[in-house]
Amino acid sequence: MNKIWLIIQREYFSRVKKKSFLIMTFLVPVLFIGMYGLMFYLLAKQNEFGDKKKVEVVDESGMFLNKLKSSGTLEYSFTRDNYSLAKAGFLKSGYDYLLYVPVSLTGVQLFSEKKASAVTIQNIESGLSDIAQSQRLLTAGIDTAVLARAQKPVSIDARQITEAGEKDAQTYVAYGVGLISALLIYMSLFIYGTQVMRGVIEEKVSRIVEVIISSVKPFQLMLGKIIGIGLVGLTQFVLWIVLSLALTMVAGTMMMKNIGVTKTEQAGQMQHASSQHMAVSASAQAPENNAAKIMQSLGSIPVAYTLFCFLFYFLSGYLLYSAIFAAVGSAVDSETETQQFMLPIILPLFFSFMISMSYVINNPDGSLSIWLSMIPLTSPIAMMIRIPFGVPAWQLAISMLLMVMGFLFTTWVAARIYRVGILMYGKKASYKELAKWFMYKE
Amino acid sequence: MISIRNIVKQYAAHRALDDVSMEIETGKVFGLLGPNGAGKTSLIRIINQITAPDSGEILFNGEKLNQLHVERIGYLPEERGLYKKMEIGEQMLYLARLKGLSRAEAMRRIKLWFAKLEMESWWNKKVEDLSKGMQQKVQFVATILHEPELLILDEPFTGFDPVNAEIIKNEILDLNRKGATIIFSTHRMESVEELCDSIALLNLSHKILDGKVKDIRNTFRNGTYILEYEGAKLGFNGEAPFSVIAETSTAENHQVKLKINAGNRVNDVLQYMLPLAIINKVEEIIPTMNEIFIQTVSKAN
Numbered sequence: 001m002n003k004i005w006l007i008i009q010r011e012y013f014s015r016v017k018k019k020s021f022l023i024m025t026f027l028v029p030v031l032f033i034g035m036y037g038l039m040f041y042l043l044a045k046q047n048e049f050g051d052k053k054k055v056e057v058v059d060e061s062g063m064f065l066n067k068l069k070s071s072g073t074l075e076y077s078f079t080r081d082n083y084s085l086a087k088a089g090f091l092k093s094g095y096d097y098l099l100y101v102p103v104s105l106t107g108v109q110l111f112s113e114k115k116a117s118a119v120t121i122q123n124i125e126s127g128l129s130d131i132a133q134s135q136r137l138l139t140a141g142i143d144t145a146v147l148a149r150a151q152k153p154v155s156i157d158a159r160q161i162t163e164a165g166e167k168d169a170q171t172y173v174a175y176g177v178g179l180i181s182a183l184l185i186y187m188s189l190f191i192y193g194t195q196v197m198r199g200v201i202e203e204k205v206s207r208i209v210e211v212i213i214s215s216v217k218p219f220q221l222m223l224g225k226i227i228g229i230g231l232v233g234l235t236q237f238v239l240w241i242v243l244s245l246a247l248t249m250v251a252g253t254m255m256m257k258n259i260g261v262t263k264t265e266q267a268g269q270m271q272h273a274s275s276q277h278m279a280v281s282a283s284a285q286a287p288e289n290n291a292a293k294i295m296q297s298l299g300s301i302p303v304a305y306t307l308f309c310f311l312f313y314f315l316s317g318y319l320l321y322s323a324i325f326a327a328v329g330s331a332v333d334s335e336t337e338t339q340q341f342m343l344p345i346i347l348p349l350f351f352s353f354m355i356s357m358s359y360v361i362n363n364p365d366g367s368l369s370i371w372l373s374m375i376p377l378t379s380p381i382a383m384m385i386r387i388p389f390g391v392p393a394w395q396l397a398i399s400m401l402l403m404v405m406g407f408l409f410t411t412w413v414a415a416r417i418y419r420v421g422i423l424m425y426g427k428k429a430s431y432k433e434l435a436k437w438f439m440y441k442e
Numbered sequence: 443m444i445s446i447r448n449i450v451k452q453y454a455a456h457r458a459l460d461d462v463s464m465e466i467e468t469g470k471v472f473g474l475l476g477p478n479g480a481g482k483t484s485l486i487r488i489i490n491q492i493t494a495p496d497s498g499e500i501l502f503n504g505e506k507l508n509q510l511h512v513e514r515i516g517y518l519p520e521e522r523g524l525y526k527k528m529e530i531g532e533q534m535l536y537l538a539r540l541k542g543l544s545r546a547e548a549m550r551r552i553k554l555w556f557a558k559l560e561m562e563s564w565w566n567k568k569v570e571d572l573s574k575g576m577q578q579k580v581q582f583v584a585t586i587l588h589e590p591e592l593l594i595l596d597e598p599f600t601g602f603d604p605v606n607a608e609i610i611k612n613e614i615l616d617l618n619r620k621g622a623t624i625i626f627s628t629h630r631m632e633s634v635e636e637l638c639d640s641i642a643l644l645n646l647s648h649k650i651l652d653g654k655v656k657d658i659r660n661t662f663r664n665g666t667y668i669l670e671y672e673g674a675k676l677g678f679n680g681e682a683p684f685s686v687i688a689e690t691s692t693a694e695n696h697q698v699k700l701k702i703n704a705g706n707r708v709n710d711v712l713q714y715m716l717p718l719a720i721i722n723k724v725e726e727i728i729p730t731m732n733e734i735f736i737q738t739v740s741k742a743n
Contacts, residue, residue: 003540006536006539006540007540010536014525014527014528202525202526203525206523206524206525206526207519207521207522207523208522208523208524208525209523210492210517210519210521210522211517211519211522211523211524211537211581211584211585212537212540213492214490214491214492214512214515214517214519215512215513215537215540215541216540217509218492423487423492423493425521436454440453440454441494441496
């Protein structure tokens with residue numbers, strides 16, 4: 001036991017001390033938050049970015065004057081020139097677009113020197129349509145205020161009723177959390193599993209392995225390496241979570257303030273004291289407000305429970321796959337030879353990831369989803385998708401139990417291949433060969 | 443020290459060791475010899491408990507070999523290596539602690555050995571920054587740090603220049619004088635004659651020869667002598683108590699390689715020669731270990 005501990009320490013510290021570990025640990029959350037912040041910033045300030053496109057409007061219908069308001073990136077100005085004059089002088093006029101609206105509203109044309117972007121066309125179209133629509137309704141004698149009330153869309157407030165009572169279902173949050181945790185698990189299984197494999201190959205290629213296993217059992221070496229690298233992964237995750245939370249909190253407060261200020265400016269006379277409160281309670285139309293809503297409802301998922309499940313599935317999934325990675329590493333003489341054995345690792349991981357992203361996330365309670373979240377090879381990913389949607393305790397218990405049995409099994413199989421593989425040089429290993437090694441007596 | 447009894451090791455289609463037994467005496471240098479693929483490494487790995495035999499047993503000082511003995515054995519494998527990216531000092535500490543030394547004790551001994559072999563400045567270097575010979579030296583020190591009772595050295599001199607090979611050889615002999623038993627696996631027969639008290643010769647999974655080096659060489663004496671005489675060149679016929687294998691002559695000196703006939707001794711040869719010529723030299727040709735090795739192995743094949 002003491003010796004496994006020594007091995008774990010070496011594996012752990014030799015990696016944690018590396019510069020690349022520090023860089024990864026600090027850079028990733030900063031990048032992540034930075035990207036998030038940048039997106040947020042651009043979203044909030046999109047009107048101020050991008051150049052204003054100047055649109056000259058020849059309105060023969062007279063319907064849009066002073067109604068078609070400049071907005072976003074479009075700046076309208078109406079001309080009294082007639083159509084052919086404006087068209088002839090367009091290139092020298094300094095306008096980016098020339099919009100021609102005939103009396104009948106059929107055959108509206110947009111001219112520009114360069115091709116007009118789809119978004120621009122859409123924006124102008126919807127601007128025109130809205131005005132034309134209410135104009136026509138007015139002409140037909142229908143009060144637009146009545147219509148607005150009549151057209152108010154129905155929105156569903158998804159709620160769950162459980163023994164504990166009633167609460168918001170927060171489906172979108174569940175969606176997001178499931179997606180992110182499954183993605184993280186998928187990536188980390190690959191990243192840290194590969195590290196185990198590289199470590200084994202390194203020991204084999206540098207030939208130190210024979211020296212080491214004259215002091216400890218091969219199984220101890222394998223287990224020490226797996227645990228050591230697993231702890232590296234865990235350290236990295238914990239640091240990431242802590243750093244991200246801290247950064248998000250800081251950035252979040254700042255963004256909330258920003259939104260609050262913008263809203264105040266827009267609303268003008270809003271008098272609520274707390275700017276954060278305003279942002280949350282303001283109408284749900286603006287994109288910034290969606291973001292604020294998500295941030296608020298993130299607080300509604302059971303963080304401790306989700307985090308516990310995440311760590312459990314990360315660890316058990318890692319133990320399961322890294323044992324296979326270790327066996328593969330022991331069977332080859334260099335990293336280039338690993339290709340042929342990667343299939344049993346890549347296939348279930350990739351398969352479960354693809355199915356999870358497309359099917360499980362949309363049918364978290366479908367029977368395929370339940371099966372996938374039970375089978376140890378696929379459950380770390382599939383179950384993490386399901387957990388934010390709520391999983392019956394018995395299913396979680398079975399899945400976790402199978403997971404533990406699964407990694408015990410792969411570790412056992414891997415260890416039998418590993419102990420022979422690390423001493424085999426220059427032998428082209430095949431699956432048949434691996435099976436033979438597995439059968440060797442001690 | 444080590445009793446190897448009826449060891450059999452079977453790999454899928456290949457039997458690496460077939461009923462091999464030998465005794466390795468405490469405090470002696472034991473040579474484990476044999477051509478490539480004879481089973482030497484398999485046997486060494488079994489003694490190190492890296493693999494286990496299919497049948498047979500090994501006794502360490504009379505006890506059945508077990509995991510506790512690992513800390514009393516030092517093993518320098520033929521295929522050796524170190525962690526390339528790890529600093530030398532840290533690496534030594536790690537290897538020593540895996541052999542059961544405490545951190546403080548390991549530290550003390552490493553410093554001692556580094557001073558002895560003039561390696562102090564290497565402490566913070568990485569293995570990849572050292573020359574091959576320097577790496578070998580580091581590896582050798584790592585093997586003996588825990589002062590093993592049994593030292594197993596597989597081709598210990600490869601990779602050393604003659605100066606360093608001599609230094610290492612003297613360290614090995616010094617350890618032996620202090621009581622360490624040494625198993626020495628090699629192809630270099632001249633070092634066997636120089637270092638080993640006894641040997642075992644493996645060939646094709648079987649032990650085909652073992653015993654004390656002196657005894658083995660004695661049994662391979664076959665009455666072959668070199669005789670040098672002055673005077674007229676003699677012709678030897680059936681009356682002589684020996685047969686001639688080869689003859690070379692200079693103007694006054696004649697050299698005969700001869701084989702004494704069965705039942706005769708070197709004295710009979712001298713008696714026969716004395717009246718005929720002036721004898722300058724008589725010398726027995728005892729086969730070298732190298733010759734014995736080749737002779738025995740090719741006979742077995």
